[in-house]
Amino acid sequence: MADPSSYRPKPGQIPDSPGVYRFRDEHGRVIYVGKAKSLRQRLSSYFQDLAGLHPRTRTMVTTAASVEWTVVATEVEALQLEYSWIKEYDPRFNVKYRDDKSYPYLAVTLNEEFPRVQVMRGAKKKGVRYFGPYAHAWAIRETVDLMLRVFPVRTCSAGVFKRSAQIGRPCLLGYIGKCSAPCVGRVSPEEHRELAEEFCDFMAGRTGAYLRRLERHMQEAAEEMEYEKAARLRDDIGALRRAMEKNAVVLADATDADLIAVAEDELEAAVQIFHVRGGRVRGQRGWVTDKVEAVDTAGLVEHALQQLYGEEQGDAVPKEVLVPALPDPVEPVAEWLTARRGSRVDLRIPQRGDKKDLMATVQRNAQQALALHKTKRASDLTTRSRALEEIAEALGLDSAPLRVECFDISHLQGQDVVASMVVFEDGLARKSEYRRFQIKSFEGQDDVRSMHEVVSRRFRRYLRESQKTGEWTVEEADGPEEDTAGPRDDNGRPKRFAYPPQLVVVDGGRPQVQAARRALDELGIADVAVCGLAKRLEEVWLPDEEDPVVLPRTSEGLYLLQRVRDEAHRFAIAYQRGKRAKTMKASPLDAVAGLGDSRKQALLKHFGSVKKLRAATVEQICEVPGVGRKTALAVAAALAESAPPAPAVNMATGEILDGSEG
Numbered sequence: 001m002a003d004p005s006s007y008r009p010k011p012g013q014i015p016d017s018p019g020v021y022r023f024r025d026e027h028g029r030v031i032y033v034g035k036a037k038s039l040r041q042r043l044s045s046y047f048q049d050l051a052g053l054h055p056r057t058r059t060m061v062t063t064a065a066s067v068e069w070t071v072v073a074t075e076v077e078a079l080q081l082e083y084s085w086i087k088e089y090d091p092r093f094n095v096k097y098r099d100d101k102s103y104p105y106l107a108v109t110l111n112e113e114f115p116r117v118q119v120m121r122g123a124k125k126k127g128v129r130y131f132g133p134y135a136h137a138w139a140i141r142e143t144v145d146l147m148l149r150v151f152p153v154r155t156c157s158a159g160v161f162k163r164s165a166q167i168g169r170p171c172l173l174g175y176i177g178k179c180s181a182p183c184v185g186r187v188s189p190e191e192h193r194e195l196a197e198e199f200c201d202f203m204a205g206r207t208g209a210y211l212r213r214l215e216r217h218m219q220e221a222a223e224e225m226e227y228e229k230a231a232r233l234r235d236d237i238g239a240l241r242r243a244m245e246k247n248a249v250v251l252a253d254a255t256d257a258d259l260i261a262v263a264e265d266e267l268e269a270a271v272q273i274f275h276v277r278g279g280r281v282r283g284q285r286g287w288v289t290d291k292v293e294a295v296d297t298a299g300l301v302e303h304a305l306q307q308l309y310g311e312e313q314g315d316a317v318p319k320e321v322l323v324p325a326l327p328d329p330v331e332p333v334a335e336w337l338t339a340r341r342g343s344r345v346d347l348r349i350p351q352r353g354d355k356k357d358l359m360a361t362v363q364r365n366a367q368q369a370l371a372l373h374k375t376k377r378a379s380d381l382t383t384r385s386r387a388l389e390e391i392a393e394a395l396g397l398d399s400a401p402l403r404v405e406c407f408d409i410s411h412l413q414g415q416d417v418v419a420s421m422v423v424f425e426d427g428l429a430r431k432s433e434y435r436r437f438q439i440k441s442f443e444g445q446d447d448v449r450s451m452h453e454v455v456s457r458r459f460r461r462y463l464r465e466s467q468k469t470g471e472w473t474v475e476e477a478d479g480p481e482e483d484t485a486g487p488r489d490d491n492g493r494p495k496r497f498a499y500p501p502q503l504v505v506v507d508g509g510r511p512q513v514q515a516a517r518r519a520l521d522e523l524g525i526a527d528v529a530v531c532g533l534a535k536r537l538e539e540v541w542l543p544d545e546e547d548p549v550v551l552p553r554t555s556e557g558l559y560l561l562q563r564v565r566d567e568a569h570r571f572a573i574a575y576q577r578g579k580r581a582k583t584m585k586a587s588p589l590d591a592v593a594g595l596g597d598s599r600k601q602a603l604l605k606h607f608g609s610v611k612k613l614r615a616a617t618v619e620q621i622c623e624v625p626g627v628g629r630k631t632a633l634a635v636a637a638a639l640a641e642s643a644p645p646a647p648a649v650n651m652a653t654g655e656i657l658d659g660s661e662g
Helices: 039-046 055-063 075-089 137-147 158-167 189-203 208-223 227-245 297-309 331-341 353-395 447-469 510-522 556-584 597-607 610-615 618-622 629-641
Strands: 019-025 030-036 064-071 105-108 117-120 129-131 257-264 268-277 280-290 320-322 346-348 403-412 415-425 435-438 503-507 529-534 539-541
Touching (some): 019 039, 019 055, 019 075, 030 039, 030 075, 039 064, 055 064, 075 297, 105 137, 117 137, 129 189, 137 189, 208 227, 257 297, 257 353, 268 353, 353 556, 403 556, 415 447, 415 556, 435 447, 435 556, 447 503, 447 510, 503 510, 529 556, 597 610, 610 629, 618 629
Parallel strands (some): 257 320, 320 346, 503 529
Antiparallel strands (some): 019 030, 105 117, 105 129, 257 268, 268 280, 415 435
């Protein structure tokens, strides 16, 4: 536990201006990001008597080992920079709402030549129009099924679309009138796009004018005695009204607003959001978060606004945002929302009328979500805590291992040897910190030697990162480099190996455990415990013990170790299979320098197969667009080198012999 006075900035060193600050721990990892109208006043508040701090703030400042700040010109810039850094560094002491990427959206792919209506989950893509989120995917499909009668927009996948275009025959939806069949040219790309845009307008809430237009056309058809057309329009209007009835009418037709409510206790908070478009509730979602920092309702609202609109632009930010409490100060947040929308956004607390009544409904949903979450989590949190305590007791550790890393080796008969590292924190998988390795120091199968190499590489990287912060002073160890990794930086972003575990688990018995322990000893690391879990009898092996530790079959600690081991095994197998698949897909054309994927595909498309390409002359290869004579010569040479040997022939009988005979 650090003493905050050891890293407290000197008097007068902190500027009295807006800015964003970062607290780092002893390993250089950013653990908290905050913003302030006055950096001097805000940071000074962290360095008062510890007894006067909120318990969570006290934990944060005693975990930190340094603080730094960045000055900005305005509070709006501070808000933007704070959001960016929280997304980038994932600090452990900031409130982070759990991601809602599992919610399904109704999406229209306006970025395609023939826009497609479909259900989408995950991160939003540029050029795609989204509606929702919805609670269930089937609710989207029911709505779309009703609307396709009026807006017969394409819903098929790219493969089905291409297939229909090739055979000149539309799919079933084209025959029953629920698709305009652009695949076979029934409508032009422009006409189909107009249909998709009308679909989007209707889903966005501009329903009244469209329905009135359909009703007028229906009456005109009836007056002209075109009764079939009038009946079809009548059915279209009915379908659209049924689609609209699936969304409750709550506010005036022109209302576009998001309503945000918060339910909280000392430890957790639940946020619920209702999306109202055209006066109807078009979507609902919510999050639950741990209150790892001292934050009030206004602060939770501010974090929710950042989460909701940090990646949004234009109409995705509504004209009106209704909240239970206003951020302090409110002006920078309102200005930030206005900039994201491109026009004024009204951020306020509803005081009376229908909006206040609807806010009460959203609040009840938030309270129910928090109660349900606490009911589900109570046993889960207790179980995880008990499992970590049982592991600490069984292995003789001083405290529960809050961070556990597990290593596994995978190969196929000694080929494509790879390893995995998975990370569990507080008993939960932290998939963003999983790592993969290729075994580089030798060929063949040797699990013990492989385990030594992988553990050495992981902790050698840790020592290198620690040297940069001045925590360690060791000589650079020789050995293979780390696995193929992306760029790393010195600014506290999550690095591949910069944060040490309290416990290393290896998949295997005593030999693998001793190899891992030896790797740590060679690097001078003595404060990381090591154990192994053998599959056959699920025994826990320690490096210096002759006999294994046997945990009861009903032990939560054993169950957690099994989960960690099985996850490492799954991750290693997936990597090994991926490498093998890439190897199997290798082509003789890969050996031709300067031949890119597009020209490879052009060659194969022109000749039909590698076999026919191998039989072609240099002049024939030159006929392929984009392939010059120099490249054609290189292709011919590469294919000649990789040609299979000619079969042996019995000259007396003419019989083709296989490789096992003379």
